[in-house]
Amino acid sequence: MANKATDTDVDYYELLGVQITATTDEIKKAYRKKALSVHPDKNPSPDAAALFHALTEASELLMNEHSRSVYDRLYKARLDRKKKQQEMDSKRRKAQEDLEARENQAKKARMDEKQAEAQFKAELARLRAEGAKRRQEDWNKQQEEKEKEQAQAMPETTELDCSLKFKWKRKKHTFNADDLQALLNPLGQVDTVIMTEKKGSALVVFTSVVGAHAVMTQKDTHEALGPFESIGWATGKEPAIVEKMNQEAKAREEAREEAKKAFMNDYTRPVTPSSKPLFSSGAKKSSLFAHLKLPQVNSSFSNTSNLSDSDYEAITLMKMRQAERDRLENQKRMEEENQI
The missing domain is CATH 3.30.70.330 (RRM (RNA recognition motif) domain)
Structure with a gap:
């Protein structure tokens, strides 16, 4: 039986419901308990025969010292591989999460920068507009005062x-x-x-x-x-x-x-x-x-110098x-x- 071909992907310990440290007696007891429920004579289910066969194969392999040692090496190697895979998956997930976090931070920083830049441009435009308006008002006031001064300096007009x-x-x-x-x-x-x-x-x-x-x-x-x-x-x-x-x-x-x-x-x-x-x-x-002498009329014309x-x-x-x-x-x- 030790030379019988087996499926290396099957977890025999899990199939029998025992730990890898289980003794031969514990394996035998577990086999008998599960085999009774799936024996073809007592269970008419089509899957019962295949499960009974798998339980028998598992118990024979694990109760053979040499076969069990060979399987244990494979089993432990498989566990190590799964553990490393899980660790790698965890690292990859962590790296992916870190990458996404950095990307989100960079995206947020870009958005914050654009928002700050837009606010700065708006504020700069507002200040420039206010400055231009103020300068225009000052210029208009100066021009108005200048023109008034020039108008006041104009010669007196007569009728x-x-x-x-x-x-x-x-x-x-x-x-x-x-x-x-x-x-x-x-x-x-x-x-x-x-x-x-x-x-x-x-x-x-x-x-x-x-x-x-x-x-x-x-x-x-x-x-x-x-x-x-x-x-x-x-x-x-x-x-x-x-x-x-x-x-x-x-x-x-x-x-x-x-x-x-x-x-x-x-x-x-x-x-x-x-x-x-x-x-x-x-x-x-x-x-x-x-x-001709101009008559005195009620004229709306004023010759005042002011x-x-x-x-x-x-x-x-x-x-x-x-x-x-x-x-x-x-x-x-x-x-x-x-x-x-």
């Missing part, structure tokens, strides 16, 4: 500074005071219209120099001013405030041209600033209204119009130079 003289051909047009006021009010608020004894001319007093300035800047372009043969300042020359603004505009233009020359150097020829005046003042002072908020806004508007005119003239001049 004549706000007056324009209009001429038209009597054969083509017949205007009365109401006609002129209705025609000119959309361009500049009219205060008083004085028709002269000589038909075909009138003196129009605007509520501010801004209204008169607006008409003068559009006299050659606005359709409503087409019927007039000539439009000019009542005094025959530009008011001091307009002259000062023209000088400032000319100074700015010259500064721009100097900067342009310095930048372009020898690559382009120097550009000469336009000498065309912003407003037409007339070659000679007309004597048309020399004999500018009010409305005066300041009016001068600012006049400057904006002048700046736009300067820009258009400069653009036109540059286009003409590029065509040369």
Whole structure:
């Protein structure tokens, strides 16, 4: 029986229900107890015969001293292998768990870094926006104060500074005071219209120099001013405030041209600033209204040297119009130079 082939994967000790240290008597007793329950004569189950055969084989092998020693070496080697396998599995599980833990930590660190970076960028953007807003507000305040100072430094305006003289051909047009006021009010608020004894001319007093300035800047372009043969300042020359603004505009233009020359150097020829005046003042002072004395009227025009908020806004508007005119003239001049 010792030479009988056996299945090396079968755990005979477990099959008999004994320990590896069991004695021959304990093995024999365990065999008898289990064999009785699975003996083919007492148990009709199809598996009973195979189990009875396996129990018999196990008891014969373990009760043979030589066969048992050979099996024990195999059994212990198998136990050692299982133990090592379990230890390796445990180490692998531990290594896998450690790896997953490190990966989770690294992932969390990356997420924390991204979150911190996003928060930092948001905070930096907020600070930059606040700084830009604060700088813009400071700049606006400085500009407003500067413009107010400039406006306060503007020459005092008189009623004549706000007056324009209009001429038209009597054969083509017949205007009365109401006609002129209705025609000119959309361009500049009219205060008083004085028709002269000589038909075909009138003196129009605007509520501010801004209204008169607006008409003068559009006299050659606005359709409503087409019927007039000539439009000019009542005094025959530009008011001091307009002259000062023209000088400032000319100074700015010259500064721009100097900067342009310095930048372009020898690559382009120097550009000469336009000498065309912003407003037409007339070659000679007309004597048309020399004999005329302006009547005392309830005028809304004020000649006080202390500018009010409305005066300041009016001068600012006049400057904006002048700046736009300067820009258009400069653009036109540059286009003409590029065509040369």
